[in-house]
Amino acid sequence: MSDLRELYQEVIFDHNRHPRNFGKLVKANRHAEGFNPLCGDSLDLYLIVDNDRITDIKFEGQGCAISTASASLMTEVLKGKTLTEAEQLFEGFHQMVTTGQQPSFDIGKLSVLAGVSEFPARVKCASLSWHTLHAALNNSNQPVTTE
Amino acid sequence: MFNVEQVREQFPILKSTVRGKPLVYLDNAATTQKPQSVIDAESHYYDALNANVHRGVHKLSQDATDAFEKARDTIQHFIGAQHREEIIFTRGATEAINLVASSWGRANLQTGDEILLSQMEHHANIVPWQLIAEQTGAVIKVIPMDETGTLNLTQFEALLTPKTKMLGITHVSNALGTVNPVQYMIEKAHQVGALVLVDGAQSILHHAINVVELDCDFFVFSGHKLYGPTGIGALYGKKHLLNAMPPYQAGGDMIFKVTFEKSTFNHLPYKFEAGTPHIAGAIGLGAAIEFVQSVGLQHIAAHEAQLLAYAAEQAKSIPQLRIVGQAKEKVSVLSFVMEGVHPHDIGTILDSEGVAIRTGHHCAMPVMDFFKIPATARASLALYNTQQDIDALFTALHRVTEMFLK
Incomplete structure (x- = not known):
């Protein structure tokens, strides 16, 4: 039960009920599904990347509480970050949800998702938005899947 | 007399705990648990009979062959087939459908021929037909269903034409629980000269099957959904159809004579059983059928119907819960969605209470598309479930509403 x-x-729950940065970003120059x-x-992820910096980011789609909250938190944390910083956050987040270990650097609000590591079946829910981010930044036209 | 406690005694896994809670197993449409007699039959084969079948002159090989072939007889009698060689061992229902689609389809389908499927098919009764349609130029047509999850029979009859060569129909929908009127549909399909494959994966554990009375041309099922082992199932096909079909896979056991110039094929059923079969699995499946027969399918069906009615009544206590699949004729499958909670979250919270259900699209994405939902939560009941199991389910579901909808 504590798990x-x-x-x-x-x-x-808060981010699931009221996802931040939810919707389409018409002027996006990066997008992935x-x-x-x-x-x-x-999940559809939209970004505006200007001079290697994420100046705006939005998402839309449907999913469980974990996947919606994870996407919402990701957009909050990434707004204003450089691509290098985003990559570092991705690594830290991935380490946290798969091993339960908090990364050596501060990942801010993302740390609320550490509990996911106790639920292997839910790691994919938490990671979906991040894998989609990778695809968007690499300008991949193929939709990413968790499988 | 049916006594659920006596039945439960025979299933060792039901005594286990999950996350500190007694296991409440309600994922029977995915796979059923195994009684001790099935576990013993498999392990007895490895303990005392292990040898390859249809090959050796030695005693052990003969004993293994006898046990393996006895399982075929058990299946034959269980589904009322006329001839033992009409029973082909496969890895499961999926492989059996692939066998028919590939072997019969390649030999018989031509450009413009139609394969009729229903909107509630499992992917296993869609994708093999799509592959063969691509190769042969055949076209797939779909029988629509209504909001209750009942097939539209008027549309079905309108879709039947002399172009229809095959009707692939699930007896019971895995996602909705709907029981389709297959007997009627088979009769109608035969009137236009079409063959019928019935997917019995979800019906075999709830309904007595008689393939001769049904007059279906092919019937498929998986052992593991019938309290038997995984990796074993069966295809029933009418003898004259199977005889006319080319081999599906080639290798040992399915041949008479092999030279590099030409090979000739074995007779039924071995023509379709290339390679060493899952001998232990087949023997385990035989034991599973004997177990079901010892309890009695009519008792099982009555018990499950009672539980389903009880669950449906309990469901009314949660206003946010909507049952998906409300056909008049259905088996003990309770598929549902809850306003404001994703099925995946329901599944995780139930799991923390020891309650195992399935969440997702149930390999029936067209069904989810029809209801415009990404997924459902599904509790599916079997003969060993009890009212206490249903109570545990709803206690856990009330917990979901407390957490998510307060």
């Missing part, structure tokens, strides 16, 4: 509370923290075929979650 469940670790997973579903208040911050996660993410899809989790196991549960049907889908």
Whole structure:
């Protein structure tokens, strides 16, 4: 039960009910689609990248609480970051949700998702938006899937 | 007399705990648990009978062959087939459908021929037909369903034409629980000269099957959804159809004579059983059928119907819960969505209470598209489930509403 509370923290419910930066970004110069075929979650991620810096970012789609909250938190954390900083956050986040280890550097609000590591079946939910980010930044036209 | 506690005693896994709670297993449409007799039958094969079949002159090989072929007889009688050689062992329902689509399809389908499927098919009864349609130029047509998850039979009859060569129809929908009127559909399909493959993966554990009375041309099922082992299942096909079909896979056991110039093929059923089969699995499946027969399918069906009615009644206590699949005729499958909670989150919270259900699209994406939902949560009941299991499910679901919808 304590694991469940670790997973579903208040911050996660809040971002699930009221996702930040939700919607389409008409002027986006980076875009990718993410899809989790196991549960049907889908996500569209839009970014404006200017001089190697993410100046704006939005997402839309449907998913479980973990995947929606993770996408919402990601957009909040990434806005204003350089691509190098974004890559570092990706690495830190990935390490945290797969091993439960908090990274050596500060990943801010993203740390509320540490509880996911206790639920291997849910790691993909938390990671979907980040994998989609990778695809968007690499300008991949192929939708990414978690499988 | 059916006694659920006595039944439960035979399933060792039901005594286990999950996350500190007693296991409440409600994912039976995905796979069923195995009674001790099935586990023992498999392990007895490895303990005492292990040898390859149809090959050796030695005693052990003969004993293994006898046990393996006895399982074929058990299946034959269980589904009422006329001839034992009409039962082909496969890895499961999926492989059985692939066998028919590939072997019968390549030999018989031509450009413009139509394959009729229903909107509620499992991917296993869609994709093999798509592959063969691409190769042969055949076209797939789809029988629509309504909001209750019931097939539209008027549309079905309108779709049947002399171009229809095959009707592939699930007996019971895995995602919705709907029982389709296959007997009627088979009769109608035969009137236009089409063959019928019935996917029995979800019906075999709830309904007595008689392939002769149904008059289906092919019937497929998986052992693991019938309290048997994984990796084993069966294809039933009418003898004259199977005889006319080319081999599906080639190798040992399916040949009479091999030279580099030409090979000749074995007779039924071995023509379709290339390579060493899953001998232990087949023997385990035989034991599973004997187990089901010892309990009695009519008792099982009555018990499950009672549980489903109880669950449907309990469901009314959660206003946010909507049952997906409300056909008049359905088996003990409760597929549902909850306003404001994604099925995946429901699944995780239930799991923390020891309740195992399935969440997702259930390998039936067209069904999800029809209802305009990404996924459902599905509780599917089997003979060992109890009212306490249903109570545990709804206690956990109330917890979901407390967490998500307060």
